Amino acid sequence: MLEKLGMYLQYPFVRYALIVGVLIALCSSLLGVTLVLKRYSFIGDGLSHVAFGAMAVAAVLNLTNEMLLVLPITIICAILLLRTGQHAKIKGDAAIAMISVVTLAFGYLIMNIFSTSSNLSGDVCSTLFGSTSILTLTKREVWICIALSVAVVAIFILFYNKIFAVTFDEDFAKASGTDANAYNLLVAIIIAVIIVLAMNLVGSLLISALVIFPALSAMRLFRSFRSVTICAAVLSVFCAFLGIIISILAGTPVGSTIVAVDAIVFGLCYIGGKLFGGIHA
Amino acid sequence: MAILTVQDLTLGYESYVVAKDLSFTVNSGDYLCIVGENGSGKTTLMKTLLRLKSPMSGTIRTGDGLEKDQIGYLPQQTAVQKDFPASVREVVLSGCQGRCGRRPFYNRSEKQLAEKSMERMGVAALARRCFRELSGGQQQRVLLARALCAARKVLLLDEPVSGLDPKATSEMYDLIEGLNRDGITIIMISHDIAAAVRYATHILHMGERVFFGTKEEYLKAEAGSRFLQQKGGERDA
DSSP: OHHHHHHHHHHHHHHHHHHHHHOOOOOOOTTTHHHHHHHHHTEEEEEEEEHHHHHHHHHTTTTTTTHHHHHHHHHHHHHHHHHHGGGGGGGGHHHHHHHHHHHHHHHHHHHHHHHHOOHHHHHHHHHHOOOOGGGOOOOOHHHHHHHHHHHHHHHHHHHHHHHHHHHHOOOHHTTTOOOOOHHHHHHHHHHHHHHHHHHHHHGGGHHHHHHHHHHHHHHHHSHHHHHHHHHHHHHHHHHHHHHHHHHHHHHHOOOHHHHHHHHHHHHHHHHHHHHHOOOOO | EEEEEEEEEEEEETTTTEEEEEEEETTTTTTEEEOOOOOOSHHHHHHHTTTTSSSSSSEEEEOTOOOOOGGGOOOOOOGGGGGGGHHHHHHHHHHGGGHHHHHHSSOOHHHHHHHHHHHTTTGGGTSSGGGGSHHHHHHHHHHHHHHHHHOEEEEEESSSSTTTOOOHHHHHHHHHHHHTTTTTEEEESSSHHHHHHOOOOEEEEESSSSSEEHHHHHHHHHHHHHHHHHHHHHHHO
Protein backbone atom coordinates (compact mmCIF):
# COMPACT_ATOMS: atom_id res chain seq x y z
CA MET A 1 0.00 0.00 0.00
CA LEU A 2 2.83 2.37 0.86
CA GLU A 3 4.39 1.50 -2.48
CA LYS A 4 1.22 2.37 -4.24
CA LEU A 5 1.09 5.64 -2.34
CA GLY A 6 4.71 6.39 -3.21
CA MET A 7 3.94 5.76 -6.83
CA TYR A 8 1.00 8.14 -6.77
CA LEU A 9 3.05 10.83 -5.06
CA GLN A 10 5.38 10.78 -8.06
CA TYR A 11 2.65 12.44 -10.06
CA PRO A 12 2.60 16.23 -9.75
CA PHE A 13 -1.20 16.35 -9.85
CA VAL A 14 -1.39 14.26 -6.70
CA ARG A 15 1.06 16.55 -4.92
CA TYR A 16 -0.89 19.60 -6.08
CA ALA A 17 -4.10 18.11 -4.78
CA LEU A 18 -2.51 17.45 -1.40
CA ILE A 19 -1.07 20.96 -1.11
CA VAL A 20 -4.28 22.67 -2.14
CA GLY A 21 -6.44 20.36 -0.04
CA VAL A 22 -4.42 20.92 3.10
CA LEU A 23 -4.32 24.69 2.63
CA ILE A 24 -8.04 24.94 2.02
CA ALA A 25 -8.73 22.81 5.07
CA LEU A 26 -6.50 25.05 7.18
CA CYS A 27 -8.18 28.26 6.04
CA SER A 28 -11.72 26.97 6.34
CA SER A 29 -11.19 25.75 9.90
CA LEU A 30 -9.92 29.10 11.19
CA LEU A 31 -13.20 30.96 11.01
CA GLY A 32 -15.25 27.92 11.91
CA VAL A 33 -15.26 28.72 15.59
CA THR A 34 -16.51 32.24 14.98
CA LEU A 35 -19.22 31.12 12.59
CA VAL A 36 -20.44 28.29 14.81
CA LEU A 37 -20.64 30.59 17.82
CA LYS A 38 -22.39 33.35 15.92
CA ARG A 39 -24.99 30.75 14.88
CA TYR A 40 -23.90 31.00 11.28
CA SER A 41 -23.03 27.34 10.77
CA PHE A 42 -24.97 27.29 7.54
CA ILE A 43 -23.32 30.30 6.05
CA GLY A 44 -20.83 28.09 4.25
CA ASP A 45 -23.69 26.20 2.74
CA GLY A 46 -25.58 29.31 1.72
CA LEU A 47 -22.56 31.02 0.23
CA SER A 48 -21.49 27.96 -1.66
CA HIS A 49 -24.89 27.85 -3.31
CA VAL A 50 -24.36 31.46 -4.24
CA ALA A 51 -21.00 30.46 -5.72
CA PHE A 52 -22.76 27.65 -7.58
CA GLY A 53 -25.23 30.10 -9.07
CA ALA A 54 -22.44 32.44 -10.05
CA MET A 55 -20.50 29.55 -11.53
CA ALA A 56 -23.50 28.66 -13.69
CA VAL A 57 -23.72 32.21 -14.97
CA ALA A 58 -19.99 32.22 -15.66
CA ALA A 59 -20.27 28.95 -17.56
CA VAL A 60 -23.12 30.26 -19.69
CA LEU A 61 -21.24 33.46 -20.43
CA ASN A 62 -18.27 31.33 -21.40
CA LEU A 63 -15.87 33.24 -19.20
CA THR A 64 -12.33 31.93 -19.35
CA ASN A 65 -11.61 32.88 -15.75
CA GLU A 66 -14.80 32.22 -13.83
CA MET A 67 -13.17 33.31 -10.54
CA LEU A 68 -13.50 36.93 -11.69
CA LEU A 69 -17.27 36.63 -11.52
CA VAL A 70 -17.74 34.05 -8.78
CA LEU A 71 -15.55 35.66 -6.14
CA PRO A 72 -17.11 39.17 -6.20
CA ILE A 73 -20.67 37.83 -6.22
CA THR A 74 -19.95 35.53 -3.29
CA ILE A 75 -18.26 38.33 -1.35
CA ILE A 76 -21.23 40.64 -1.88
CA CYS A 77 -23.66 38.01 -0.64
CA ALA A 78 -21.45 37.25 2.36
CA ILE A 79 -21.42 40.93 3.28
CA LEU A 80 -25.20 41.15 2.95
CA LEU A 81 -25.65 38.11 5.19
CA LEU A 82 -23.16 38.97 7.91
CA ARG A 83 -23.53 42.74 7.91
CA THR A 84 -26.92 42.58 9.55
CA GLY A 85 -25.28 40.95 12.56
CA GLN A 86 -27.25 40.40 15.74
CA HIS A 87 -29.99 42.88 15.00
CA ALA A 88 -31.32 41.74 11.66
CA LYS A 89 -34.97 41.87 10.74
CA ILE A 90 -34.83 38.58 8.89
CA LYS A 91 -32.74 36.53 11.27
CA GLY A 92 -29.47 35.01 10.10
CA ASP A 93 -30.69 31.49 9.44
CA ALA A 94 -33.76 32.56 7.48
CA ALA A 95 -31.74 34.95 5.34
CA ILE A 96 -29.19 32.26 4.60
CA ALA A 97 -31.85 29.70 3.73
CA MET A 98 -33.49 32.20 1.42
CA ILE A 99 -30.38 33.19 -0.49
CA SER A 100 -29.12 29.64 -0.62
CA VAL A 101 -32.18 28.08 -2.26
CA VAL A 102 -32.77 30.97 -4.61
CA THR A 103 -29.26 30.94 -6.02
CA LEU A 104 -29.24 27.15 -6.24
CA ALA A 105 -32.49 27.16 -8.19
CA PHE A 106 -31.43 29.96 -10.50
CA GLY A 107 -28.03 28.39 -11.06
CA TYR A 108 -29.56 25.11 -12.15
CA LEU A 109 -32.21 26.87 -14.20
CA ILE A 110 -29.64 28.91 -16.08
CA MET A 111 -27.45 25.88 -16.67
CA ASN A 112 -30.43 23.95 -17.96
CA ILE A 113 -31.66 26.60 -20.36
CA PHE A 114 -28.41 27.86 -21.76
CA SER A 115 -26.05 24.96 -21.34
CA THR A 116 -23.93 24.01 -24.31
CA SER A 117 -22.51 20.95 -22.60
CA SER A 118 -23.68 17.49 -23.56
CA ASN A 119 -23.30 16.13 -20.04
CA LEU A 120 -25.43 18.53 -18.01
CA SER A 121 -26.20 16.36 -15.01
CA GLY A 122 -22.54 15.40 -14.78
CA ASP A 123 -21.56 19.07 -14.70
CA VAL A 124 -24.10 19.88 -12.02
CA CYS A 125 -23.16 16.87 -9.94
CA SER A 126 -19.48 17.68 -10.00
CA THR A 127 -20.09 21.31 -9.03
CA LEU A 128 -22.26 20.21 -6.14
CA PHE A 129 -20.25 17.33 -4.78
CA GLY A 130 -16.74 18.27 -5.76
CA SER A 131 -15.31 16.89 -8.90
CA THR A 132 -12.08 15.40 -9.91
CA SER A 133 -11.07 18.99 -10.63
CA ILE A 134 -8.88 18.89 -7.56
CA LEU A 135 -6.83 16.30 -9.42
CA THR A 136 -6.62 18.38 -12.57
CA LEU A 137 -5.27 21.59 -11.06
CA THR A 138 -2.78 23.53 -13.07
CA LYS A 139 0.36 24.99 -11.58
CA ARG A 140 -1.08 28.48 -11.82
CA GLU A 141 -4.22 27.50 -9.89
CA VAL A 142 -2.06 25.98 -7.19
CA TRP A 143 -0.13 29.23 -6.83
CA ILE A 144 -3.32 31.30 -6.67
CA CYS A 145 -4.56 28.98 -3.96
CA ILE A 146 -1.30 29.25 -2.00
CA ALA A 147 -1.34 33.04 -2.23
CA LEU A 148 -4.95 33.33 -1.08
CA SER A 149 -4.38 30.88 1.76
CA VAL A 150 -1.34 32.76 3.02
CA ALA A 151 -3.34 35.98 2.89
CA VAL A 152 -6.24 34.44 4.81
CA VAL A 153 -4.00 33.00 7.52
CA ALA A 154 -2.03 36.25 7.87
CA ILE A 155 -5.18 38.35 8.15
CA PHE A 156 -6.64 35.94 10.66
CA ILE A 157 -3.55 36.08 12.87
CA LEU A 158 -3.32 39.87 12.67
CA PHE A 159 -6.96 40.35 13.58
CA TYR A 160 -7.27 37.38 15.91
CA ASN A 161 -7.84 39.49 19.03
CA LYS A 162 -10.37 41.75 17.34
CA ILE A 163 -12.25 38.80 15.90
CA PHE A 164 -12.39 37.26 19.37
CA ALA A 165 -13.68 40.48 20.95
CA VAL A 166 -16.33 41.00 18.29
CA THR A 167 -17.48 37.37 18.37
CA PHE A 168 -17.65 37.16 22.14
CA ASP A 169 -19.57 40.38 22.70
CA GLU A 170 -20.36 42.65 19.81
CA ASP A 171 -22.02 45.36 21.91
CA PHE A 172 -19.18 45.53 24.38
CA ALA A 173 -16.62 45.73 21.59
CA LYS A 174 -18.53 48.57 19.97
CA ALA A 175 -18.93 50.40 23.27
CA SER A 176 -15.21 50.24 23.95
CA GLY A 177 -14.41 51.77 20.59
CA THR A 178 -13.82 48.76 18.34
CA ASP A 179 -15.33 49.10 14.91
CA ALA A 180 -17.31 45.87 15.08
CA ASN A 181 -18.98 46.41 11.71
CA ALA A 182 -15.63 46.61 9.97
CA TYR A 183 -14.55 43.31 11.48
CA ASN A 184 -17.84 41.64 10.61
CA LEU A 185 -17.19 42.80 7.07
CA LEU A 186 -13.69 41.38 7.18
CA VAL A 187 -15.00 38.02 8.40
CA ALA A 188 -17.57 38.04 5.61
CA ILE A 189 -14.95 38.67 2.93
CA ILE A 190 -12.57 36.03 4.27
CA ILE A 191 -15.30 33.43 4.47
CA ALA A 192 -16.37 34.17 0.89
CA VAL A 193 -12.80 33.73 -0.35
CA ILE A 194 -12.51 30.45 1.51
CA ILE A 195 -15.80 29.16 0.12
CA VAL A 196 -14.81 29.86 -3.45
CA LEU A 197 -11.46 28.19 -2.86
CA ALA A 198 -13.04 25.20 -1.21
CA MET A 199 -15.51 24.57 -3.99
CA ASN A 200 -12.67 22.96 -5.91
CA LEU A 201 -12.04 20.55 -3.12
CA VAL A 202 -15.37 19.32 -1.83
CA GLY A 203 -17.99 20.96 -4.04
CA SER A 204 -20.70 23.35 -2.92
CA LEU A 205 -22.88 20.97 -0.96
CA LEU A 206 -20.17 19.79 1.39
CA ILE A 207 -18.34 23.01 2.25
CA SER A 208 -20.16 23.53 5.54
CA ALA A 209 -18.56 20.34 6.75
CA LEU A 210 -15.07 21.77 6.23
CA VAL A 211 -16.04 24.94 8.05
CA ILE A 212 -17.90 23.58 11.06
CA PHE A 213 -16.66 20.04 11.77
CA PRO A 214 -13.12 20.95 12.90
CA ALA A 215 -14.46 23.74 15.13
CA LEU A 216 -17.11 21.51 16.68
CA SER A 217 -14.62 18.69 17.23
CA ALA A 218 -12.12 21.03 18.87
CA MET A 219 -14.83 22.51 21.09
CA ARG A 220 -15.45 19.06 22.55
CA LEU A 221 -11.86 18.87 23.73
CA PHE A 222 -10.67 22.36 24.60
CA ARG A 223 -11.93 25.23 26.69
CA SER A 224 -10.17 28.37 25.53
CA PHE A 225 -10.57 30.22 22.27
CA ARG A 226 -6.93 29.93 21.32
CA SER A 227 -6.59 26.20 21.97
CA VAL A 228 -9.89 25.54 20.18
CA THR A 229 -8.71 27.51 17.16
CA ILE A 230 -5.33 25.77 17.00
CA CYS A 231 -6.86 22.35 17.56
CA ALA A 232 -9.46 22.99 14.85
CA ALA A 233 -6.74 23.93 12.38
CA VAL A 234 -4.68 20.83 13.19
CA LEU A 235 -7.69 18.50 13.01
CA SER A 236 -8.85 20.01 9.75
CA VAL A 237 -5.46 19.65 8.07
CA PHE A 238 -5.15 16.09 9.36
CA CYS A 239 -8.60 15.10 8.11
CA ALA A 240 -8.09 16.66 4.70
CA PHE A 241 -4.72 14.96 4.29
CA LEU A 242 -6.04 11.59 5.36
CA GLY A 243 -9.17 11.99 3.27
CA ILE A 244 -7.25 12.78 0.09
CA ILE A 245 -4.83 9.87 0.63
CA ILE A 246 -7.70 7.45 1.24
CA SER A 247 -9.60 8.68 -1.78
CA ILE A 248 -6.54 8.22 -3.99
CA LEU A 249 -5.84 4.73 -2.68
CA ALA A 250 -9.42 3.54 -2.59
CA GLY A 251 -10.64 5.47 -5.61
CA THR A 252 -13.45 7.18 -3.70
CA PRO A 253 -14.70 10.73 -4.39
CA VAL A 254 -12.35 13.25 -2.75
CA GLY A 255 -14.91 15.61 -1.20
CA SER A 256 -17.14 13.07 0.45
CA THR A 257 -14.17 11.07 1.73
CA ILE A 258 -12.76 14.13 3.49
CA VAL A 259 -16.14 14.92 5.02
CA ALA A 260 -16.51 11.30 6.15
CA VAL A 261 -13.13 11.48 7.90
CA ASP A 262 -14.17 14.78 9.50
CA ALA A 263 -17.34 13.18 10.80
CA ILE A 264 -15.51 10.20 12.25
CA VAL A 265 -13.00 12.49 13.97
CA PHE A 266 -15.90 14.48 15.40
CA GLY A 267 -17.33 11.27 16.82
CA LEU A 268 -14.00 10.41 18.43
CA CYS A 269 -13.66 13.93 19.86
CA TYR A 270 -17.20 13.75 21.21
CA ILE A 271 -16.44 10.52 23.04
CA GLY A 272 -13.06 11.86 24.14
CA GLY A 273 -14.70 15.02 25.46
CA LYS A 274 -17.22 13.00 27.43
CA LEU A 275 -14.51 10.86 29.04
CA PHE A 276 -12.25 13.85 29.63
CA GLY A 277 -15.09 15.95 31.01
CA GLY A 278 -16.16 13.00 33.14
CA ILE A 279 -12.75 12.89 34.76
CA HIS A 280 -12.89 16.59 35.52
CA ALA A 281 -16.38 16.68 36.92
CA MET B 1 -18.05 69.74 36.08
CA ALA B 2 -20.43 67.07 34.85
CA ILE B 3 -18.88 64.19 32.93
CA LEU B 4 -22.20 63.37 31.33
CA THR B 5 -25.03 65.79 30.55
CA VAL B 6 -28.23 64.47 29.02
CA GLN B 7 -30.82 66.92 27.78
CA ASP B 8 -34.39 66.32 26.55
CA LEU B 9 -33.54 62.86 25.35
CA THR B 10 -36.19 60.85 23.50
CA LEU B 11 -35.53 57.16 22.98
CA GLY B 12 -37.21 54.67 20.76
CA TYR B 13 -37.15 52.18 17.95
CA GLU B 14 -38.10 53.55 14.54
CA SER B 15 -41.34 55.43 15.20
CA TYR B 16 -42.13 53.85 18.56
CA VAL B 17 -41.18 56.07 21.47
CA VAL B 18 -39.93 54.19 24.52
CA ALA B 19 -39.07 57.12 26.77
CA LYS B 20 -39.10 60.87 26.35
CA ASP B 21 -37.94 64.09 27.96
CA LEU B 22 -35.07 62.61 29.88
CA SER B 23 -32.70 65.15 31.36
CA PHE B 24 -30.03 64.44 33.93
CA THR B 25 -26.39 65.02 34.73
CA VAL B 26 -23.74 62.73 36.12
CA ASN B 27 -20.78 64.13 38.01
CA SER B 28 -17.48 62.44 38.57
CA GLY B 29 -17.73 60.00 41.49
CA ASP B 30 -21.51 59.67 41.37
CA TYR B 31 -23.34 56.38 41.81
CA LEU B 32 -26.42 56.64 39.64
CA CYS B 33 -29.08 53.97 39.70
CA ILE B 34 -31.58 53.77 36.86
CA VAL B 35 -34.78 52.09 37.99
CA GLY B 36 -38.20 51.57 36.48
CA GLU B 37 -40.62 48.98 35.20
CA ASN B 38 -39.84 46.55 32.40
CA GLY B 39 -40.11 48.28 29.06
CA SER B 40 -39.52 51.74 30.44
CA GLY B 41 -36.42 52.06 28.28
CA LYS B 42 -33.62 51.49 30.78
CA THR B 43 -31.47 49.30 28.55
CA THR B 44 -32.23 51.50 25.54
CA LEU B 45 -31.00 54.49 27.51
CA MET B 46 -27.80 52.68 28.38
CA LYS B 47 -27.19 51.69 24.77
CA THR B 48 -27.77 55.28 23.76
CA LEU B 49 -25.30 56.53 26.37
CA LEU B 50 -22.77 54.10 24.90
CA ARG B 51 -23.53 55.38 21.38
CA LEU B 52 -24.63 51.94 20.26
CA LYS B 53 -27.96 53.52 19.30
CA SER B 54 -28.72 57.05 18.27
CA PRO B 55 -31.39 58.99 20.17
CA MET B 56 -34.57 60.15 18.40
CA SER B 57 -33.95 63.63 19.72
CA GLY B 58 -32.04 65.39 22.45
CA THR B 59 -28.36 65.56 23.24
CA ILE B 60 -25.76 63.67 25.24
CA ARG B 61 -22.65 65.65 26.06
CA THR B 62 -19.56 64.25 27.67
CA GLY B 63 -17.26 66.53 29.60
CA ASP B 64 -14.37 66.60 31.97
CA GLY B 65 -12.07 64.86 29.52
CA LEU B 66 -14.24 61.76 29.17
CA GLU B 67 -13.69 60.07 25.83
CA LYS B 68 -16.08 57.70 24.13
CA ASP B 69 -13.89 54.64 24.53
CA GLN B 70 -13.20 55.20 28.21
CA ILE B 71 -16.53 53.90 29.38
CA GLY B 72 -16.55 50.39 30.78
CA TYR B 73 -19.68 48.41 30.11
CA LEU B 74 -21.16 45.35 31.78
CA PRO B 75 -23.88 44.17 29.41
CA GLN B 76 -26.51 41.58 30.07
CA GLN B 77 -25.15 38.24 28.99
CA THR B 78 -25.88 37.11 25.47
CA ALA B 79 -26.86 33.64 24.30
CA VAL B 80 -23.58 33.29 22.41
CA GLN B 81 -21.58 33.45 25.60
CA LYS B 82 -23.33 30.44 27.10
CA ASP B 83 -21.31 28.03 24.99
CA PHE B 84 -18.34 30.11 23.99
CA PRO B 85 -15.03 28.34 24.54
CA ALA B 86 -12.97 31.11 26.12
CA SER B 87 -10.71 31.20 29.13
CA VAL B 88 -11.28 33.83 31.79
CA ARG B 89 -8.00 35.54 30.86
CA GLU B 90 -9.03 35.79 27.20
CA VAL B 91 -12.34 37.36 28.16
CA VAL B 92 -10.81 39.91 30.53
CA LEU B 93 -8.05 40.77 28.09
CA SER B 94 -10.62 41.52 25.40
CA GLY B 95 -11.63 44.50 27.55
CA CYS B 96 -8.35 46.15 26.54
CA GLN B 97 -9.44 46.14 22.90
CA GLY B 98 -10.37 49.82 22.98
CA ARG B 99 -6.89 50.75 24.19
CA CYS B 100 -5.32 48.66 21.45
CA GLY B 101 -6.76 50.70 18.62
CA ARG B 102 -5.38 49.36 15.38
CA ARG B 103 -2.51 47.49 17.00
CA PRO B 104 -3.09 43.76 16.39
CA PHE B 105 -1.76 42.33 19.66
CA TYR B 106 -1.94 43.26 23.33
CA ASN B 107 1.16 44.79 24.85
CA ARG B 108 2.70 44.16 28.24
CA SER B 109 0.93 46.97 30.08
CA GLU B 110 -2.45 45.80 28.80
CA LYS B 111 -1.74 42.27 29.97
CA GLN B 112 -0.76 43.63 33.37
CA LEU B 113 -3.93 45.68 33.49
CA ALA B 114 -5.93 42.53 32.82
CA GLU B 115 -4.10 40.69 35.63
CA LYS B 116 -4.74 43.58 38.00
CA SER B 117 -8.43 43.73 37.11
CA MET B 118 -8.76 40.01 37.69
CA GLU B 119 -7.11 40.28 41.10
CA ARG B 120 -9.31 43.20 42.05
CA MET B 121 -12.43 41.24 41.20
CA GLY B 122 -11.12 38.13 42.93
CA VAL B 123 -11.07 35.97 39.81
CA ALA B 124 -7.28 35.75 39.30
CA ALA B 125 -7.29 32.13 40.45
CA LEU B 126 -9.79 31.30 37.70
CA ALA B 127 -7.68 32.81 34.90
CA ARG B 128 -7.22 29.54 33.04
CA ARG B 129 -10.73 28.24 33.61
CA CYS B 130 -13.35 28.18 30.90
CA PHE B 131 -15.75 31.11 31.14
CA ARG B 132 -18.92 29.13 30.41
CA GLU B 133 -18.21 26.63 33.21
CA LEU B 134 -18.16 29.26 35.96
CA SER B 135 -21.06 30.04 38.26
CA GLY B 136 -23.26 33.04 37.51
CA GLY B 137 -21.60 35.17 40.17
CA GLN B 138 -18.12 34.31 38.95
CA GLN B 139 -19.11 35.08 35.36
CA GLN B 140 -20.41 38.50 36.35
CA ARG B 141 -17.18 39.23 38.21
CA VAL B 142 -15.16 38.21 35.14
CA LEU B 143 -17.24 40.52 32.96
CA LEU B 144 -16.81 43.27 35.54
CA ALA B 145 -13.04 42.75 35.38
CA ARG B 146 -13.28 43.05 31.62
CA ALA B 147 -15.29 46.27 31.95
CA LEU B 148 -12.61 47.61 34.30
CA CYS B 149 -10.01 47.11 31.58
CA ALA B 150 -11.99 49.42 29.33
CA ALA B 151 -13.05 51.92 31.99
CA ARG B 152 -10.91 54.78 33.06
CA LYS B 153 -13.62 56.82 34.73
CA VAL B 154 -17.09 55.44 34.17
CA LEU B 155 -18.70 52.02 34.46
CA LEU B 156 -22.12 51.29 32.99
CA LEU B 157 -23.75 48.21 34.47
CA ASP B 158 -26.87 46.59 33.03
CA GLU B 159 -28.57 44.61 35.79
CA PRO B 160 -25.35 43.22 37.21
CA VAL B 161 -27.08 41.01 39.76
CA SER B 162 -29.88 39.48 37.70
CA GLY B 163 -29.95 35.74 38.18
CA LEU B 164 -27.49 35.72 41.08
CA ASP B 165 -28.15 34.11 44.45
CA PRO B 166 -28.34 36.38 47.53
CA LYS B 167 -24.72 35.79 48.55
CA ALA B 168 -23.31 36.48 45.08
CA THR B 169 -25.61 39.48 44.83
CA SER B 170 -24.29 41.12 47.97
CA GLU B 171 -20.71 40.32 46.95
CA MET B 172 -21.36 41.98 43.62
CA TYR B 173 -22.80 45.08 45.27
CA ASP B 174 -19.82 45.27 47.61
CA LEU B 175 -17.40 45.08 44.69
CA ILE B 176 -19.26 47.83 42.85
CA GLU B 177 -19.37 50.00 45.96
CA GLY B 178 -15.62 49.51 46.38
CA LEU B 179 -15.00 50.64 42.82
CA ASN B 180 -17.16 53.68 43.40
CA ARG B 181 -15.19 54.55 46.52
CA ASP B 182 -12.01 54.35 44.45
CA GLY B 183 -13.38 57.17 42.35
CA ILE B 184 -15.03 55.35 39.45
CA THR B 185 -18.37 56.77 38.43
CA ILE B 186 -21.08 54.11 38.40
CA ILE B 187 -24.22 54.13 36.28
CA MET B 188 -26.29 51.05 37.00
CA ILE B 189 -29.59 49.70 35.78
CA SER B 190 -31.35 47.80 38.51
CA HIS B 191 -34.59 46.08 39.28
CA ASP B 192 -33.63 45.93 42.89
CA ILE B 193 -34.97 49.19 44.23
CA ALA B 194 -33.98 48.44 47.82
CA ALA B 195 -30.35 48.07 46.81
CA ALA B 196 -30.57 51.14 44.62
CA VAL B 197 -31.74 53.21 47.56
CA ARG B 198 -29.07 51.69 49.76
CA TYR B 199 -26.01 52.20 47.55
CA ALA B 200 -26.75 54.94 45.05
CA THR B 201 -26.15 58.66 45.44
CA HIS B 202 -28.54 59.54 42.64
CA ILE B 203 -31.61 57.89 41.20
CA LEU B 204 -33.19 58.11 37.77
CA HIS B 205 -36.67 56.64 37.75
CA MET B 206 -38.02 55.90 34.31
CA GLY B 207 -41.60 55.19 33.39
CA GLU B 208 -44.73 57.27 33.01
CA ARG B 209 -43.31 59.78 35.42
CA VAL B 210 -39.65 60.49 35.15
CA PHE B 211 -37.76 61.40 38.27
CA PHE B 212 -34.16 62.41 38.62
CA GLY B 213 -32.46 63.56 41.77
CA THR B 214 -30.45 62.48 44.76
CA LYS B 215 -31.44 59.45 46.75
CA GLU B 216 -32.85 61.60 49.57
CA GLU B 217 -35.04 63.55 47.19
CA TYR B 218 -36.22 60.33 45.62
CA LEU B 219 -37.26 58.82 48.92
CA LYS B 220 -39.44 61.84 49.59
CA ALA B 221 -40.87 62.00 46.10
CA GLU B 222 -44.09 60.34 45.24
CA ALA B 223 -42.82 58.24 42.35
CA GLY B 224 -40.31 56.55 44.59
CA SER B 225 -42.57 55.88 47.52
CA ARG B 226 -45.24 54.51 45.23
CA PHE B 227 -42.77 52.22 43.60
CA LEU B 228 -41.43 51.11 46.97
CA GLN B 229 -44.92 50.39 48.23
CA GLN B 230 -45.73 48.43 45.12
CA LYS B 231 -42.62 46.36 45.52
CA GLY B 232 -43.45 45.78 49.17
CA GLY B 233 -46.96 44.74 48.23
CA GLU B 234 -45.67 42.25 45.70
CA ARG B 235 -43.40 40.74 48.25
CA ASP B 236 -46.17 40.35 50.81
CA ALA B 237 -48.45 38.68 48.33
